[in-house]
Amino acid sequence: MVKLTIDLIARSSASARKKKDEGLSTYLKKLTHLYFSEKSIDEIDDLSQCRSLSVLYLYDNNISVIKNLGFAGNLTHLYLQNNQITRLENLTPLHKLSKLYVGGNKIAVLEGLEKLQELKELHMEHQRLPSGERLLFEPRTLVALSMGLQVLNISGNGLDDISELGILRNIMQFVASDNKLRDMRALSALIGSWPKIWRLELVGNPVCNKAKYRDRVIVMNSKLAILDGREVSDTEKNFLMSWKEAKDAKKRQRIEDATRIMESNQEYIMQPQRELPPVLPPNGSRWNRTAALNKVYMMPGMVGGKKKFDAVVAKSHMPASAPHGTRTNPLDSLTLGRKSYTDLERPSRNMPIPPQPPVFLPDEHGMNGYPNGEPDFNLTGHVISIS
Template sequence: MVRLTVELIAKSRNHFKKKRGLSFPEYLRTLTHLHFSNKNIEDIGDLSMCRNLTVLYLYDNQITNICNLGFAFNLTHLYMQNNNITHIDNLSNLQRLSKLYLGGNRITVVEGLEQLKELTELHLENQRLAPGEKLLLDPRTLCSLAKSLCVLNINNNNIDELRDLAVLKELQHFSAVDNKLHNMEVKDVFSHWPQLLQMDLGGNPVCKKPKYRDRLITVCKKLEILDGREINELTRQFLINWKASKEAKKKRNNLLTSPPTLHAQPRTAPTALLKPLGPNLCRFVIIYLPR
């Protein structure tokens, strides 16, 4: 089994020249970028001497568990796509992590990111799921990322609805290509993303719905690119005006075709009929008659 350790770093030709003039422990303390992609690594050992590490490349390996990274308080970028990871664990200490790449693993539930308050990009595309499974996103994790996450990639994960993602109000780039989204109600989610600039839903059944593109353009006021095609500002304004005109016309028609409202007749004071009781009597009887 290949394990990433400081001994393995010492043997790496990529780091040999860089450590000249420094003792190896000193070199490890100055190390900020560590490149160990496609090295058949299955496990992460003790790297605590690399306390200034900011970028770690471990993609295209055989890693099954995220572990032994609690020391990396300064880590901002973590690349672990195309491994065999099944759970997102042991990342709570990475308070400065801004970009996390976990595509091409075996993750079924996205969780354990509640402490990553500075995470701006999350890449989860192409999870190797069992037949019939779909990628699930824990609502607690989504709520914790609501104020920071700007980029989300969930391509090709059998996802069929997006309601829980509505909380991600800072999203600017969203990609959900080749999933199973089929209902135009997804536009209700997108209406909660006022910062959205780029979105790709290609390969979903919803793309074949009538007026699919027109409806999303009117909902996403800042969207610049949809499914790889730029949105012309004149086109957007035309569609917004057309929608407003259509809604106004519908409202007028509803008023014209709605049945008249029956109002209750106001009650009025009764009419008093004065009727003398006799020629020499001053008493009267008041008879109340409706108007």
């Protein structure tokens, strides 16, 4: 167990102080940079005598809690990578802190940085989280960092959605490699919302396997100069931007055409439907007056057809037996009661109707040539037998 103390600083700086021939107190007051990386340090003791400290290197140690840094009001750079830290805490007094390195720890939530108005760079890559967990972002901290943060490194933290980072309006460099980002549209919305982004690192995400990945990412923001470690040339950028503009123009035209068609259809649906004008029988007709009173629509074909219809109905009601001695045709009995023909049954107007042979009914004195019995007729009216 190793604790970072004033005594430890004194022992490590003894040779340097000898050369300058100055005491420990004077040395500590002037001290601006303190290097204690890879020293197996697991705790920070009271270092309040180092009031001028601006850079503190404590990476690759065993520190689990950030504490005793309240004195370091002038601290601008803090290196705490690869320790055992589980929470970002006790950093509120560091008003001048501009760069914070806490990658390789066990931090599950980005929080506790609300008072760090001067923070420009935040490196939280590859947190050692339990399987299935991902780095979370506390909303108040994001709001506090929204106007100042310029560099953010969140690589290797199991992230599949980073849309909430759109609030960081001044991001210039964004590193999110080795995550689980796969939604190209969400990524486009995020990158497009950053007006100052010029460096983007996304290697190791599923989205990189999309067709034309590089081309599609370059057109997300015209400010991009470096993508995945490769420079974006002006020629490449101009060509892809022109291609995107042409594609967007076609898309807008399709949307406008579809909107125009929908609007025209809606206007047609909203128009009042015209009613057909009534067609009435000739003036003075009883049916004309009845139709007018009842607002009945009468088809043109029905005008003048009532008498014909009444005649057909009357004929269908005639008795089956005719007066004695009247000539008749047995076929008439087959058509009694029919009101209309179908189109297939209706005879042609130009085709003459073949004459039907006369049929004689028996009178009182005999069978009209068949005195010994009554004749049988077929359907065409011809005699087929005599009984």
